[in-house]
Amino acid sequence: MRAEELGFDLAWIEEARALAPLVVAAALAPRTSGIRIAASVGAGPNPVTLAEEAAVADLALGGRLVLAVGSGDEELLQETVELLYHAFAARPFTHAGPRWRAPARLAEHERAEERMRVTPPPAQLEPTVWLCGQAGPAVARRSGVAFVAGAGDARAQWDVLERELGLAAWRVRRPASIAVDVDVHGRFDVPHLVESLRREQSAWGMDVAVLELPPALEPAARERAVRTIAGSVRPRVQIDRLPAGLEEHWNDADRPRG
């Protein structure tokens, strides 16, 4: 997989751009061995089903799955997160919430159980779940789960999270989704992107940048853009300060040689 060859840490697959992200994530399992795969889905489906699919995808990926769940509906997202975590926990549970009861214990069932356990468990002992959408930050504050920040308001939201969760706010990753303005030839303003990423890092501790490329890029343009990000952007944001002269050195020969 090209993204893995170029050394990217994570590939993001989302419902708006791909059908069935967890299915696509599992299909990438045999073709990758290091890169994490984030599957981004909307809340709404039965969280038990989501948990099962995510567990199987994570097992196929050998522990490399990130499950991103999004919604604008806070109550829905909250209950989804609760039930997801019960399901991932590898122990029996009962859940009764505004939307779901698990087990349902419907009257017509004579052999329903009082508690259930979702199997198999994911490969990761502490599965990685990130929240997306308008309701992400609010639910993140209550549940100690990371949310994926958009442009602009991340600092204020993480300030609130730190106040409410204390040290626990540093336990999770700080991802942000950033659109890159790439032209039809695959070129973009490298210093500008590097500067934006550094700014987010220092303002609120962003540590995962999910760079969104325009969907309609031609393959050659896309290849040029990702090689530039891999060779010119990523190295520049991996440590706090680069030695003087290093960036100039890179400017002379800043394409991956592979």
Add this chain to the structure above:
Amino acid sequence: MPPIDVGVGLWSMRATAAAPASLPVLYRELQEDARLAEELGLHSLWLSEHHFWYDGWCPSLLVASASALGATSTLHVGTGVFLLPLHEADRLVAAGLALEQLAPGRFELGVGIGYREPEIDGLGIGRRTRGARTEHALDAFGSAWTEGGPRVWIGGIAERSLRRAADRGLSLFLPSSMRLGQLREVIERAREAAAEAGVPLGRIGVLKNAWVTDGSTAEARRMGELIAANTREYAGSWWLLQGQLGFAAPELLDKQMERAIETAIVGPPVSVAESIRELAGIGVDLVVLHVSADFTRPAYRENMRTIATDVLPLLQ
């Protein structure tokens, strides 16, 4: 002999009491086994679904199938069977389209309606809604997959199942433990129903407990016992035999075990090929040899090789 495809099954990634295993390793092996099946020239590899069982029995076959399809380029990967009413139709439609994009023409969607109450209830589905949910999902596939989608195989032998397949021109996926005469009769009824509906019936597949032996009585007996013991574990826990759960009705359970052994295809290559030819003779065009199970690890891989080198040539 009419042509017949030979596939292997059933992959469920189960870490059982009899055969403990690491779950991540089982999922890696699924990908490796898919590559092996493809190398050997077998038609297909099939998976099976259950939920909330102690051994981790795979609950998400579309996700698991995707990993097997991603590891291969010509092998067909099928579900024997996907429990249709336990899932939401719209998500299934999307997943089917994704799989068709990833691996055009290679995903086989065998479906059943499920029977185990804790699974159905655990997912919040009413058991009495299974029929309607099945019909709804099949209708959804029919309208969404007009430009292409997975082949759909209806599992089961009940009149309702045969009608569902026949009315829509779908394929049939018949269960294991059926005698030849019973299979012939069910195929005949399905053909009649399809003729009545005015729609050509799709393919006819059958699942068979199977093992290629060295020809000795000892190995045949050993494998028969393993098949029976394996079926006993979940049949005893799950199957309702005349109103009681299997383990509570040991004599009925024993009869089920006898039938499983009697109808299994266990023997040397020549006799396995003969049994497959018999199936082809009554109209079966896909046989899925159930050689892969927790209790046949790791020997099932050698059996897959033997099927490819010693059985398939006898079917030419």
